Amino acid sequence: MAKVPIYQQPVSTIYQSLQTDAQGLSATTAQERLAQNGKNALNQQKTTSLLQKFIAQFKDFMIIVLLVAALIAGLTGEVVDAVIILIVVVLNAIFGVFQEAKAEEAINALKEMSAPNATVRRGNVVTTVKSDELVVGDIVLLEAGDIIPADLRLVEVGSLKVEESALTGESVPVEKRDGVLTGDDLPIGDRANMAFMNSNVTYGRATGVVIATGMQTEVGRIAGMIEAADETTTPLQANLTQLGKSLTILILVIAAIVFAMGMWRQAETLIDMLLTAISLAVAAIPEGLPAIVTITLALGTQRMAKRHAIVRKLPAVETLGSTDIIASDKTGTLTQNKMTVEKVYQDLKLVDAHSLDFERDNLLAQTMILSNDTKITAEGLAGDPTETALVQYQMDRNYPVDQVLTDRPRVAEIPFDSERKLMSTIHPLADNQFLIAVKGAPDELLKRITQVAKNGQVTTLTAADRETILTTNHEMATQALRVLAFAYRIVDAIPNEMTSANVENNLVFAGMVGMIDPERPEVEQAVADAKSAGIRPLMITGDHRDTAAAIATRLGIIEEGETAAVITGAELDEMDDATFAKKVKDYAVYARVAPEHKVRIVNAWQKHGKVVAMTGDGVNDAPALKAADIGIGMGITGTEVSKGASDMVLADDNFSTIVVAVEEGRKVFANIQKAIQYLLSANLGEVLT
Known part of the structure; x- marks a missing residue:
């Protein structure tokens, strides 16, 4: 009977086969498994000594011919010729060793990729361990900014996005979810309930159980x-x-x-x-x-x-x-390797993104910034590349991003999830009103839109308007642009229940943006x-x-x-x-x-x-x-x-x-x-x- 892929197995079955549970392994069990299976690290390439490098230089056919010539010259009394040939051969070997050693130093200087720590739950206690000490069965906690320390089967997912370009070559982060997947022989990029060693968490949080370490991971297999x-x-x-x-x-x-x-x-x-x-x-x-x-x-x-x-x-x-x-x-x-806003669609017109300058009270600009989890730090912008691109775009236009975030603090939200493909946040306005800022996939957002903002006026969304928006969305998609749509609604009070049905309805279409890794x-x-x-x-x-x-x-x-x-x-x-x-x-x-x-x-x-x-x-x-x-x-x-x-x-x-x-x-x-x-x-x- 063929073995069922781990992405098709329920969590309970995985826990049972790995002899673990949601509370994690005990410290003793973890140490025993570490001693038995070895560290969670890739095999290092063997480095050669200077002597080995020197000897290796003499394996070339031409060098062997020269050595034979030197030997014959010496035996026949041509000592000067023999010495000159030997000097040439030795100098050649020294040059070769010097270059190889120098190249290795350069590579080591470029690596500088120290193994990260991992946050784990062991014996129902959350602790931090070195990632090379992780073992199969460990429960790992992930959040934005983490490097995934081993191959994981995700158990609980909160709007998780993972950048897997090192494994798949895809520049856009992948949305993850828990639950069982269907389909045989899914490629790595489609295994949405798994996270792989050396990938980066760009958004959200999750908990996963370690299913493979070191050379047994996908990274190790390759x-x-x-x-x-x-x-x-x-x-x-x-x-x-x-x-x-x-x-x-x-x-x-x-x-x-x-x-x-x-x-x-x-x-x-x-x-x-x-x-x-x-x-x-x-x-x-x-x-x-x-x-x-x-x-x-x-x-x-x-x-x-x-x-x-x-x-x-x-x-x-x-x-x-x-x-x-x-x-x-x-x-x-x-x-x-960074997402950049290239096209903007507002007032039902598509224009080049670099030709726009937004007014302070422009609700498309505000929605791009407010319905966004980007963190502004001393080192720069941190978060999902798609979201940071929206904030960076406004900063490049000298839009007062910091002032908008200060004046419009987030008081409620419905986080993004891969099912409805939307994210909504709520912010206070003057006169005790509130702004609901929504962003998401254009086709999903359009289902919840009843009005459209055109040239400063809000009017009822007509069938012709809807068709124009869908056509523009398709046009941008065929240019390989990643399209996000934005909408808003002004309300008198925060809804009692923060559900999609209560919050994400009767919205005003603000516009769309098209992004690409240029x-x-x-x-x-x-x-x-x-x-x-x-x-x-x-x-x-x-x-x-x-x-x-x-x-x-x-x-x-x-x-x-x-x-x-x-x-x-x-x-x-x-x-x-x-x-x-x-x-x-x-x-x-x-x-x-x-x-x-x-x-x-x-x-x-x-x-x-x-x-x-x-x-x-x-x-x-x-x-x-x-x-x-x-x-x-x-x-x-x-x-x-x-x-x-x-x-x-x-x-x-x-x-x-x-x-x-x-x-x-x-x-x-x-x-x-x-x-x-x-x-x-x-x-x-x-x-x-």
């Missing part, structure tokens, strides 16, 4: 996938290895021919000809090549670091110069530069198809109306690998994708002989980062797992930095090419002489 991904060989490594083998064979053939000809002429002794052939071989080997390549790469990394691209592995510098495809995560790399201003030019340089940019996101297509069009990744270039994860699942590899050139935008889809995208392009650079910041990106020819992690928003799987880290999380790094990589490639040509031509002269 981290485990990374180990299954093979390390890719860079074009430079492959080319230098092939060059080394070809040169070695050629040199040995030439040395053998010279030795055979000398013996055939019978003008020299066997020992003399042997020494001549060996000397010829030593002279022909370009012993300076490894050192020049390493120095060139090291200088390239220094230039890149100054431009916010930190290279972890030296050969990655040259790989960038060979890049054909840049597959970029949308949220935070192509976009700013593209970074410099990315459109960077995409154009990449295309002109023969590089194809792709966009990969967990967002919905329309949102992905709209942003990709605005950035120039696809043309207006080029819907055939957009594919979803579900459509990708319907293709086998061979079919997808044939069609991969048709697609430029991937929406609603899972971690395994990203690996398939990388593999499909690699089958066409393309060098693929993949960007990512979440745990879900890590397997693809490792599978790509060059994995590019995010320094600001990136998780430890994604940085650990990367060859390069963007200190500013910016797509345009990748294009800059590719430019530097091409310079490095050109310099190495010139160095090889010079060395081979010089050695050829020695051999001919």
Whole structure:
């Protein structure tokens, strides 16, 4: 019998299977489980010592050839040649160790992600423990601002919203609820009664029971996938290895021919000809090549670091110069990873948000601020990204936000919930009246509206008005804008019962706003530069198809109306690998994708002989980062797992930095090419002489 997914099980069954209850585990039981199952932490990548790094530098084929040449030179009395070759080899190894150690230091400095504490109920007493001491069966209490410390099945939910972009790639927080879900094989983003490790609570509060810790969590499962991904060989490594083998064979053939000809002429002794052939071989080997390549790469990394691209592995510098495809995560790399008000609909007219300035008594502006749980702190705005965007928008317009909040304190409310999709708050006005401020989904709010505010006048909402509002809502939605509607009502007294039926009726429609996570201003030019340089940019996101297509069009990744270039994860699942590899050139935008889809995208392009650079910041990106020819992690928003799987880290999380790094990589490639040509031509002269 198939095991029932935990999101389909009632809480009582989960408590029974985990041997816990609503009061939580006892301290003794928690300690026993911690000792038995280990800490709630992801496995750390093994770090190598300086000696191990030094020894690893001698595994390269060209270096082995040079060591053999040094040995032969020493045995035949060419001590000076032997010493010079050894000095070059050792210097090459020191450069390699220095660069790797420096890269590790840079990554450690970028991580700075200390494990948070967790609020738990143990023995019916609420206490705070280190998150790595959580065990399966613990009862965890969550509130806005918390980082979820383990995988949880939610037991009680109070208007909870969780930002899960590290796992799903979705930039908009997900609404959570308790209760049993239906449907088999639900993707992570649709498991509304569960919360996952390393996600962020943006709104509300909840209680959940720990169902998995450490490597058993969804984060841990994906981290485990990374180990299954093979390390890719860079074009430079492959080319230098092939060059080394070809040169070695050629040199040995030439040395053998010279030795055979000398013996055939019978003008020299066997020992003399042997020494001549060996000397010829030593002279022909370009012993300076490894050192020049390493120095060139090291200088390239220094230039890149100054431009916010930190290279972890030296050969990655040259790989960038060979890049054909840049597959970029949308949220935070192509976009700013913050919701912004872009359109405003008031007086039944849709206008650009930046062209408006609201009067102090404008009820749309007041409702945006009052029906809102954003906290204004010394560090900035705190709360749900959608709500903070509304307050930030008014602050940017120099609207007196603080004064409105002071003059109109909240005296009652009906919190948001995912069933009715509305939030209502009540505030005192002059003359002992009260303002009911309501915000929510346009289609739900319209059911409760009877009037509309137009040009300072309140009139009855007509069927034509309703149709206009719905059409505008649809128009904004097709532009991938997230739409919120606002309404109000002025009453003489606070309703006796704060229910939706009592409060949210006979409302006056105030307007709507359309929000989006906007593209970074410099990315459109960077995409154009990449295309002109023969590089194809792709966009990969967990967002919905329309949102992905709209942003990709605005950035120039696809043309207006080029819907055939957009594919979803579900459509990708319907293709086998061979079919997808044939069609991969048709697609430029991937929406609603899972971690395994990203690996398939990388593999499909690699089958066409393309060098693929993949960007990512979440745990879900890590397997693809490792599978790509060059994995590019995010320094600001990136998780430890994604940085650990990367060859390069963007200190500013910016797509345009990748294009800059590719430019530097091409310079490095050109310099190495010139160095090889010079060395081979010089050695050829020695051999001919």
